[in-house]
Amino acid sequence: MTTTSPLDWHAAFSGRAQLMKASTIRELLKLTQQPDIISFAGGLPAPELFPLDAVKQASATVIEKYGAASVQYGTTEGHLPLREWIAAQTPGITPAHVQITTGSQQGLDLLGKVLITPGDVMAVEEPTYMGALQAFQPYEPRYVGLPMDEEGIIVDALRDILQTERVKVLYTIPNFQNPTGRTMSLARRQALVELTAQHGVIVLEDDPYGKLRFSGELLPSLYELGLQYHGGDADANHVVYSSSFSKTLVPGLRDAWVQGARPIINKLVQAKQGADLHTPIFNQMIVTELLADVLPRQIEIVKAAYGARAQDMMARMREHFPAGAEYTTPDGGMFLWVTLPDGVNTTDLLPLAVERKVAYVPGTPFYANGGGENTLRLSYSNARTEQIERGIAALGATIRDALQ
Ligand SMILES: Cc1ncc(COP(=O)(O)O)c(C=O)c1O
Structure with missing residues (x-):
């Protein structure tokens, strides 16, 4: 009689596969996918602009x-x-x-x-x-x-x-x-x-x-x-x-x-x-x-929309972010980067932001050798004016609380 013991998949994985790690951030960001959360986390292009x-x-x-x-x-x-x-x-x-x-x-x-x-x-x-x-x-x-x-x-x-x-x-x-x-x-x-x-x-x-x-x-x-x-x-x-x-x-x-x-x-x-x-x-x-025809037209449409969204986001950040919260000014693309004062940990801050119904990506996983604990990424590409207004106000309040 043969007994079948369960296969130990972890032991079976190659050394290469052992190096592939589930991202803790990805797990954390699952939290942010509820419909009432304003998410500046995912770097998604704006679907309403797709030339379907x-x-x-x-x-x-x-x-x-x-x-x-x-x-x-x-x-x-x-x-x-x-x-x-x-x-x-x-x-x-x-x-x-x-x-x-x-x-x-x-x-x-x-x-x-x-x-x-x-x-x-x-x-x-x-x-x-x-x-x-x-x-x-x-x-x-x-x-x-x-x-x-x-x-x-x-x-x-x-x-x-x-x-x-x-x-x-x-x-x-x-x-x-x-x-x-x-x-x-x-x-x-x-x-x-x-x-x-x-x-x-x-x-x-x-x-x-x-x-x-x-x-x-x-x-x-x-x-x-x-x-x-x-x-x-x-x-x-x-x-x-x-x-x-x-x-x-x-x-x-x-x-x-x-x-x-x-x-x-x-x-x-x-x-x-x-x-x-x-x-x-x-x-x-x-x-x-x-x-x-479509590509050049589409580039103009996407640029105009993302440019306006970036401007909106930066205007709200000027209004709601406390002194000490610094951010980049992008000339294109989909992202901007926020640096908070030393000692603020943006991974710890994320659940508090989510409580206020706003999400971002903490900065550390973007560093190959660690660091950036006080940084975070915001994406404006997939956010509309009203979401930017509410989301940045909520994030500003979260950061202000953290600095007190
Ligand atoms: C810098 C950079 N490289 C590559 C990619 C992958 O893009 P894709 O595989 O869709 O062409 C992305 C997507 O976000 C990116 O930001």
Whole structure:
């Protein structure tokens, strides 16, 4: 007779899987999903702005135009007309420099997979996008935090770090960073590209928000500056760029891309084959149909709405936040970042905010090596004027109580 004892799944998990942790913040944020809570926590694009009719029409067009090929297996590299359009945005690059990914989140995972050997040093902004940390973590980098100010990464601090650390990869979000809303200045961009080129550091530039600038001047990407630095040779560029249609069109089609030197793109193709063969071809064809008319129109609509919401939020913060509560002033994107006086713990404060029917994301999970206990992220993209008024008043009251 055989007895069946329950399988010990935890012991069965790989070392890599053991490194994947349920986020305590995610658990905490479940609290905030009740309908009467005004949540500035989730970084969701505004659903009422989605171009649903255009997506519906494009779906029909794609079936008429491509028939069965629209739902057949596709190439791993991605739908050629989409890659051609992406390549045409940057002089000097070709579709061979572009890999379509299933969201830029997949790009981060695949880049981690092909670049990081356990123990490799990865420099990340402090704070940075927590989803990137989650993507890279199973590949076991050793993180080095890069201090930032209002102009983005402090390049002189990176220069000092490079004296003692062999940084292999630097991950950055130069435009309207998630979580801080900050934008890297032109001078810092130039200095960063030059310094990393000199030290042979691979730069991963994550840019899902770049097109959503509602104030200030457009700045060149690190990728473009990298191209210039290398005399226009796309295969010599040490900057690898990633962007997405999630924030400009819709996130649910999961269409995004990575562009970079051919050796890295070719390696990503191999990694992606093993991951999902290809990004859904139907979705790529729909996005391609929307590029000419809908995308530019949609970018204007989204920018105007988010710009107005950011202004609303900052006006209410001026009114309701006590002295000592500081916040960033974003020029685009979906987020702003609040720093409270030292000693205030925003994780402890969250249940009190939820009691007052408002929610945010505490800052610590955005720090690769800990810190930021007195910080929090607010998202204005999915909030209407009335919610901003009530929500920021409630948050202001919560903070005032905490400071007493
Ligand atoms: C900085 C950053 N990178 C990547 C992503 C992932 O975007 P997606 O996978 O939808 O393209 C996000 C989403 O919020 C983000 O903020």
